[in-house]
Amino acid sequence: MLVRIVKMGYYKQNIEVFLENFENTKSQIRGFEGCQFLELYRDKKDPTIFFTYSHWESEEALENYRKSELFKRVWSKIKPLFSMRPEAWSVDKLETLE
Template sequence: MLVRLVKMEFKPEEVANFEILFNEVKEKIRGFEGCEFLELLKGSEKSSVFFTHSHWTSAEALEKYRKSDLFTSTWAKTKVLFNAKPEAWSVEKFVTLR
């Protein structure tokens, strides 16, 4: 399993627009083949910072999503709202305690 973390900082005046956009596409992203989990986290210290946290069956599944029309159209609408360059990490679960 691949875990993908993406940090995004938005222009303060665009936060509401991002929230609307995310709500419009979240079920489609979660329903994309290979996506097993999706959540949106909001910065506790800076309300214009968000993180997406998603789980993918493989790096190939994530790459298929990143090449999809869904990603391309969503990303085009999202990136114009940014206040800073996004950061992304792909990691594998190493230790999980519950």
């Protein structure tokens, strides 16, 4: 399993637009083939910073999403809203403690 973490910063005036877009597309993203989990986080100290945290079956599944029309639609709407360049990490989950 691959875990994808994406950090995004938004101008204050664009936060509601971003959140509305996430609300409208989160089920489609989560339902995309290979996506097993999706969460959205907001930084405690800086409310303009958000993180998506998702689990993917494989790197190929994530790449299929990144090449999809869904990703292109989502990205084209949120990219102009950024206040900083987004950062992304793909990591392997080593252990989960319940």
